[in-house]
Amino acid sequence: MKKAILAAVGIxxxxxxxxxxxxxxRVDPKIFISNPLSSLKDGDTHQFEVNYFNYVGKExxxxxxxxxxxxxxxxxxxxxxxxTGVNSGLATVTVTLITSEENLxxxxxxxxxxxxxxxxxxxxxxxxxxxxxxxxxxxxxxxLKVQDxxxxxxSLGDDYKASTSLPGLYIYLGxxxxxxxxxxxxxxxxxxxxxxxxxxxxxxxxxxxSYILYWCKPFGVKVGEGQIQ
Amino acid sequence: xxxxxxxxxxxxxxxQFSAHAQWLEKKGNGYFKLSAWTLEADRHYTNSGAxxxxxxxxxxxxxxxxxxxxxxxxxxIAYIPxxxxxxxxxxxxxxxxxxxxxxxxxxxxGDMDLGVEYRLFKASKHAFSVALSLGVPSGDKEGxxxxxxxxxxxxxxxxxxxxxxxxxxxxxxxxxxxxxxxFNNRTxxxxxxxxxxxxxxxxxxxxxxFFLLRSNTxxxxxxxxxxxxxxxxxxxxxxxxxxxxxxxxxxxxxxxxGVSVGxxxxxxxxxxxxAPSYSAGVFFLLK
Numbered sequence: 301m302k303k304a305i306l307a308a309v310g311i312x313x314x315x316x317x318x319x320x321x322x323x324x325x326r327v328d329p330k331i332f333i334s335n336p337l338s339s340l341k342d343g344d345t346h347q348f349e350v351n352y353f354n355y356v357g358k359e360x361x362x363x364x365x366x367x368x369x370x371x372x373x374x375x376x377x378x379x380x381x382x383x384t385g386v387n388s389g390l391a392t393v394t395v396t397l398i399t400s401e402e403n404l405x406x407x408x409x410x411x412x413x414x415x416x417x418x419x420x421x422x423x424x425x426x427x428x429x430x431x432x433x434x435x436x437x438x439x440x441x442x443x444l445k446v447q448d449x450x451x452x453x454x455s456l457g458d459d460y461k462a463s464t465s466l467p468g469l470y471i472y473l474g475x476x477x478x479x480x481x482x483x484x485x486x487x488x489x490x491x492x493x494x495x496x497x498x499x500x501x502x503x504x505x506x507x508x509x510s511y512i513l514y515w516c517k518p519f520g521v522k523v524g525e526g527q528i529q
Numbered sequence: 530x531x532x533x534x535x536x537x538x539x540x541x542x543x544x545q546f547s548a549h550a551q552w553l554e555k556k557g558n559g560y561f562k563l564s565a566w567t568l569e570a571d572r573h574y575t576n577s578g579a580x581x582x583x584x585x586x587x588x589x590x591x592x593x594x595x596x597x598x599x600x601x602x603x604x605x606i607a608y609i610p611x612x613x614x615x616x617x618x619x620x621x622x623x624x625x626x627x628x629x630x631x632x633x634x635x636x637x638x639g640d641m642d643l644g645v646e647y648r649l650f651k652a653s654k655h656a657f658s659v660a661l662s663l664g665v666p667s668g669d670k671e672g673x674x675x676x677x678x679x680x681x682x683x684x685x686x687x688x689x690x691x692x693x694x695x696x697x698x699x700x701x702x703x704x705x706x707x708x709x710x711x712f713n714n715r716t717x718x719x720x721x722x723x724x725x726x727x728x729x730x731x732x733x734x735x736x737x738x739f740f741l742l743r744s745n746t747x748x749x750x751x752x753x754x755x756x757x758x759x760x761x762x763x764x765x766x767x768x769x770x771x772x773x774x775x776x777x778x779x780x781x782x783x784x785x786x787g788v789s790v791g792x793x794x795x796x797x798x799x800x801x802x803x804a805p806s807y808s809a810g811v812f813f814l815l816k
Binding site for chain 1: 567
């Protein structure tokens with residue numbers, strides 16, 4: 301009988317071993333022009349830069365991209381992304397990448413106004429909505445914007461509400477809505493209703509992330525998200 | 530560090546004084562059981578009763594359960610989970626095979642329940658008793674790297690419950706049925722609970738094989754102050770509610786020794802894992 305007891309306990313304890321959960325964290329790869337222009341002075345140059353996030357949302361440095369201009373009589377651009385204003389007018393700059401992992405062609409573009417005005421980088425703010433991806437209440441609007449003092453701030457609106465029954469709720473910025481492995485952890489959520497904000501460190505750029513993620517850390521599961529686009 | 534906010538969902542079922550399908554023990558008699566109990570879940574009932582996914586988490590415990598008759602009217606009861614292991618699986622990308630988060634486990638002594646039972650009334654086939662049990666916070670209310678691998682809730686609760694039972698026969702085959710209604714007074718900001726349940730069982734082969742079915746219900750009074758918004762406490766198992774169904778089979782190997790296996794699962798609930806628990810054990814009857 302001792303053997304039977306040991307076998308029963310042994311079988312039950314086997315169930316309690318740490319095993320492996322497989323997570324499908326594939327996302328569509330994305331590329332962003334991270335320093336778009338609102339205007340380029342005729343005769344000036346501007347070095348465009350890109351951020352590339354691969355099929356699991358991981359940032360890949362120095363991607364092998366190609367650049368093109370929709371109207372070379374207005375704006376020319378080199379293989380390295382150096383643009384020159386040639387004549388007044390509008391031109392669209394397009395960056396293209398064929399991903400090495402999946403051989404997918406992805407693009408991003410920005411319209412440039414070439415004129416006699418001074419060259420000016422575009423002031424961008426992202427606005428959107430946080431939505432729940434679970435059965436827990438989580439909703440509200442957000443704005444992601446660089447402040448006048450240069451600090452990137454994520455602001456949640458008056459309409460923000462989160463369930464106080466959520467255990468271990470954390471907020472992240474990331475590029476993969478299915479994983480926080482490479483995401484930036486802003487911190488534990490301490491405000492569950494109403495407007496509030498998070499000032500982000502210098503290391504986080506406006507174009508570095510495409511998702512605001514609310515994650516239940518202990519359960520390892522996403523609770524809500526806001527797309528930054 | 531602020532105290533960690535986490536609900537854990539498991540001990541409610543296992544801490545029900547488990548199935549000994551008899552009445553209050555006679556003086557000098559006892560029932561002692563050594564069990565292993567396990568629950569593993571990748572889904573849970575949320576606070577609204579919906580089912581949401583979660584990383585696979587589990588709990589395994591080894592526990593001693595005992596009832597002993599101090600007199601024909603008084604008995605003592607103890608549930609001692611002397612080894613509790615809480616764990617979470619590794620999270621691995623199915624795309625890249627990279628580990629997204631490492632699995633983790635924490636083990637310790639668990640929360641004990643110690644109690645007394647008093648026979649209120651007994652008449653031939655009917656019996657009524659009242660039991661008071663004290664939930665001793667002997668487990669860890671925080672555990673693991675993020676504190677969420679608790680093996681206890683960190684609060685001292687008092688659970689009073691009234692039991693009623695009867696024996697009867699159907700086609701000359703013996704059965705029993707019993708029910709209970711209880712109130713669990715929780716402390717440290719946790720909501721109090723109403724608990725009730727029913728159980729019915731029978732035996733076969735000249736009282737060698739016992740089989741019972743049971744259902745337990747827990748309803749939260751929702752009068753606790755703990756929530757994720759006030760982070761000065763844990764919301765471990767706060768506002769748990771469920772209706773569960775289970776069975777247990779016991780086989781007597783000899784007049785004083787036997788083995789048992791059991792199953793229990795919540796079929797509706799709030800803030801509790803949506804997965805069944807399994808148990809197996811060996812029991813000793815002192816006569």
